[in-house]
Amino acid sequence: MRRMVIYLIGCLLSMNLYATQVEFLIDNFNDADKLINNIMLPNDSFTVGNGTINFIVETSIFIESPGALRIDFSSPGVTDRWGYITTIEGYDYSLYDRISFWVRGASGGEIFQITLKDKQGMVSSVPLYWVYPQGISTSFKHIQIDFEDFNFKKIDRQNLSQIIIESVPGKTGNGTIYIDALKLAGVDKLIVDDFDIRNERNLIGGLWEKEVQGAASLTATINYDIASNGILKLEYNNMSSLGKVWEYKTGVYGTGINFNNYDQVELQYRGKAGNEKFAIGLGDNFNNIFVITQTLSDTNWHNLIEPFSNFSTVDISQLKKIFFCNNTNSYSQGTLFFDNISVTNSTNKTSLIIDHFEGCNKYRNKLGYQHDARKKGTSTIYWDVVSNGTFSRDGGVLKIDFQNMNLYPNWWAWWTALASEDLSRYEDLTEYNDISFWVKGKNGGERFIVKVVGLQGDESWVYVNSYLPHGVATNWQKVTIPLQDFSATGIQATYHLKNLTFGADDLIPGEGTVYIDQIQFSKEFMSFSRESGSGSVIKWFYQSNISFSPNGDGKTDTITFEYVLNNPARVYLAIYDISGNIVRVLSEKKELKTEDILHTITWDGNNNAQSLVPGGLYIFQFLAVDNSGKEEKIHNLIEVFK
Numbered sequence: 001m002r003r004m005v006i007y008l009i010g011c012l013l014s015m016n017l018y019a020t021q022v023e024f025l026i027d028n029f030n031d032a033d034k035l036i037n038n039i040m041l042p043n044d045s046f047t048v049g050n051g052t053i054n055f056i057v058e059t060s061i062f063i064e065s066p067g068a069l070r071i072d073f074s075s076p077g078v079t080d081r082w083g084y085i086t087t088i089e090g091y092d093y094s095l096y097d098r099i100s101f102w103v104r105g106a107s108g109g110e111i112f113q114i115t116l117k118d119k120q121g122m123v124s125s126v127p128l129y130w131v132y133p134q135g136i137s138t139s140f141k142h143i144q145i146d147f148e149d150f151n152f153k154k155i156d157r158q159n160l161s162q163i164i165i166e167s168v169p170g171k172t173g174n175g176t177i178y179i180d181a182l183k184l185a186g187v188d189k190l191i192v193d194d195f196d197i198r199n200e201r202n203l204i205g206g207l208w209e210k211e212v213q214g215a216a217s218l219t220a221t222i223n224y225d226i227a228s229n230g231i232l233k234l235e236y237n238n239m240s241s242l243g244k245v246w247e248y249k250t251g252v253y254g255t256g257i258n259f260n261n262y263d264q265v266e267l268q269y270r271g272k273a274g275n276e277k278f279a280i281g282l283g284d285n286f287n288n289i290f291v292i293t294q295t296l297s298d299t300n301w302h303n304l305i306e307p308f309s310n311f312s313t314v315d316i317s318q319l320k321k322i323f324f325c326n327n328t329n330s331y332s333q334g335t336l337f338f339d340n341i342s343v344t345n346s347t348n349k350t351s352l353i354i355d356h357f358e359g360c361n362k363y364r365n366k367l368g369y370q371h372d373a374r375k376k377g378t379s380t381i382y383w384d385v386v387s388n389g390t391f392s393r394d395g396g397v398l399k400i401d402f403q404n405m406n407l408y409p410n411w412w413a414w415w416t417a418l419a420s421e422d423l424s425r426y427e428d429l430t431e432y433n434d435i436s437f438w439v440k441g442k443n444g445g446e447r448f449i450v451k452v453v454g455l456q457g458d459e460s461w462v463y464v465n466s467y468l469p470h471g472v473a474t475n476w477q478k479v480t481i482p483l484q485d486f487s488a489t490g491i492q493a494t495y496h497l498k499n500l501t502f503g504a505d506d507l508i509p510g511e512g513t514v515y516i517d518q519i520q521f522s523k524e525f526m527s528f529s530r531e532s533g534s535g536s537v538i539k540w541f542y543q544s545n546i547s548f549s550p551n552g553d554g555k556t557d558t559i560t561f562e563y564v565l566n567n568p569a570r571v572y573l574a575i576y577d578i579s580g581n582i583v584r585v586l587s588e589k590k591e592l593k594t595e596d597i598l599h600t601i602t603w604d605g606n607n608n609a610q611s612l613v614p615g616g617l618y619i620f621q622f623l624a625v626d627n628s629g630k631e632e633k634i635h636n637l638i639e640v641f642k
Contacts, residue, residue, distance in 0.1 A: 025038055047081065084164065103178065126150060247323055252319055259343060265343050378405040414501070500519070573601055
């Protein structure tokens with residue numbers, strides 16, 4: 001179950017310059033060896049009844065590098081089966097959240113499924129027609145299937161044993177398919193630096209710095225070439241006695257990023273000689289903590305993951321730098337190479353996407369459950385997934401044409417299931433507090449309701465015109481509905497739901513066409529608070545909303561900042577756009593604010609010219625300076641939507 005610790009990570013992921021993924025290459029089929037995959041484990045096949053399979057590696061067909069797997073198959077009867085098995089056991093796959101590969105058919109329309117199996121023999125499958133209802137095409141398509149589409153309540157992700165490409169039970173047919181670049185893909189991460197540009201700044205804007213003490217020496221240079229896309233090369237000599245140290249640090253402060261959304265630091269490293277030692281550290285304004293790595297035993301690239309919990313005294317919310325330094329027990333010289341410094345969220349708990357309608361799959365949502373529609377009386381409804389044309393956003397959108405004619409009992413409804421038909425599986429929504437989606441109308445003014453149905457059949461609905469007073473506009477708008485708005489109208493447990501429904505507005509009959517995309521549960525209306533010790537300038541700070549909509553509808557029109565000081569201090573509070581330009585100054589640090597009482601500042605969404613700011617991401621910075629000159633900063637993201 002994907003849960004969101006805070007909505008900010010979703011905002012950060014929208015800054016996709018820094019978002020990337022970890023990949024584990026299972027097979028690129030480059031070596032013409034059909035019996036062994038890239039991780040040196042055997043491949044195999046099976047047949048049942050009159051099913052047949054032949055698989056070879058063809059080096060003339062490829063996507064990412066020469067070589068692709070060719071599978072000739074036949075299932076003449078409904079009980080006849082075939083399957084190709086890639087063994088992958090012996091690795092911890094908990095860092096990965098989807099399977100990825102390229103595929104095409106020789107004739108087009110071929111049907112097969114992907115099955116995952118763990119060491120306990122538990123299996124779960126995803127037929128490819130869930131992604132491509134008409135079968136695969138004759139041109140290569142990149143397929144990514146989320147683990148959540150498999151039943152991972154029973155599959156042990158950490159102990160996967162096999163990936164199986166096989167026939168779909170009960171489906172007949174024969175054909176030829178080509179598979180390439182079979183991988184497992186991992187969680188999104190925030191790249192601090194991948195050293196792909198030769199300048200003195202990292203990707204999120206901080207400075208690189210280096211320092212030495214005693215007779216130690218350090219040269220830090222960037223080796224940049226097309227093959228490696230840039231790596232950091234550190235040559236050091238810290239001689240042979242205590243007190244002679246070197247340190248290389250990359251600054252991550254002043255960016256508006258909330259590092260509390262992440263729980264570990266990652267990087268790739270290797271040594272030139274293979275016997276080097278180093279330590280990795282994190283630092284805030286007051287503490288620097290480092291962790292000694294193991295001594296390198298070879299010259300291969302390695303992936304290092306250090307949980308933030310290993311840096312126990314560092315205030316992650318005030319993370320200032322990530323640094324490398326010499327191992328204090330090692331006084332040698334050497335050369336180290338580093339790449340892809342990043343901070344990651346090990347569980348990728350961002351938002352729970354129900355569907356973004358990518359891949360033209362109108363039969364199942366992202367969680368693996370069903371879509372459906374119904375009408376009653378003289379109402380009509382037609383729905384489809386649009387993959388191209390004027391109304392597409394990110395690869396596909398839901399299109400609903402409706403007509404509900406007269407008032408109730410004539411109605412239409414389209415819903416996406418949040419639970420299995422027998423209710424044995426459902427999504428735990430405890431960590432979420434709102435539903436959001438993007439919508440636009442063909443003509444404008446369209447109206448509908450959003451309804452949630454609980455596992456026990458209890459239901460509640462809201463009218464979209466409560467959030468869009470003039471109905472749906474002809475441009476894309478984001479609608480966010482707090483779950484408490486449904487609770488107020490009757491449903492008992494909005495965190496255990498059976499269906500999410502879009503349907504007829506029974507107060508006002510009508511017809512129209514709406515386009516809907518990116519349906520998800522999230523925590524947009526979430527507060528942010530921080531409490532500090534007695535030694536800090538700021539005792540307590542509170543931000544009432546992460547996101548707000550200053551549109552005058554009386555719902556989350558403003559953001560309130562509250563704070564309590566430990567000492568009298570002058571306070572500066574300003575709003576910046578994502579490029580760092582000042583948008584609004586709310587407190588100018590002129591007046592000395594009193595300690596131990598609650599102070600309040602409100603932002604109404606206006607800039608310094610008293611005009612509403614455009615929708616998008618903003619950053620606030622709060623700075624308090626006491627009479628001794630001691631200062632403390634707090635910053636966080638804000639999303640404004642209209």
